[in-house]
Amino acid sequence: MEMKQQTELSIIEQIDMDTIEMFCRQIYYCDPYTAMHAEHVAELMAGLASLIFRSSDEISLAYMVGLLHDVGKIKTPEHILIKPGRLTEEEYAVMKRHAADGADMLAEIEGIEAIVPVMRHHHERFDGRGYPDGLKETEIPFFSRMLSICDTFDAMTTHRCYREPVSLRECLREIKRCSGSQFDPAICKVFIEFIEERFGFTLEEAQG
Template structure:
């Protein structure tokens, strides 16, 4: 855990948004895994994957990482390297090989049009598909340097539903939407 905390601290020092985003995604992943009644081991794995999924961004130039506007094609090509960079960093740590594989494929798309290896459907590791949903939801519901006004939870869930089967795994989307709605219902007075 100390190695994971070091990765997170380094990332948070480079980019405070990404540091907070990773914490949010880790909480979403663990909560979602618990909701889906995963084993304690898998809930822990879900949390760890969420907290380190963007660690490869430590190597991204600041002017790209914090750019307020749309990235150029060349800049986006650099950003698209972060899953492989993160996976390579994580793979160097004994015991994090499975985490590294999940991180490597978290920007694949269910329809095969994502980045990484161009994997599609169930050839993408399950936890990578789950991470993609949680990552997308938090990105939409958080203020970003290129978008100051986040989507509401309802808007983000509608977008998740519309991306089911193309960008995101439809079964995971359905379960995630149920998870968020049940969480909202429990939070009501």
């Protein structure tokens, strides 16, 4: 399994944390749900990273990436961001800009340049059918491939104004089904094991 880090560990000491905290506050003021979602994804990223990496710096970096992954939604119009229903095609096209917008915003922070591609590409798909650039497989930054799974898991298992959450088992079955198409299959395997251990059940037994 390719578990090679694609960012510089030294950025942990270089990042201006005051600026990071400012972004987190802005996310909360724009949409408390997005802020809560970011915290959940950050925790999932750190937990998953603890199984993949050995360095505490890499785990801390994974947490920060999760916390900031939706920062671009600060620029998303409010009527789209908090719409109590499914988006139109036009609205969805605007929403999709948040990945590139977030990358552009973070590019302005000194010392964080190395994780800008992670932000930009966390909605790419393993099969190349994602956005914004249609990258595939190992063209996608490793932390972006982690983010894709953690982001999907939290989005599916939390309540939204337009749908009810799915169960943990249903969500993991869907993630497993999308292994190799939407998600990196190697990371999928580790993530499923992580969730099984965290919540105390076995997906294969549940299917039997």
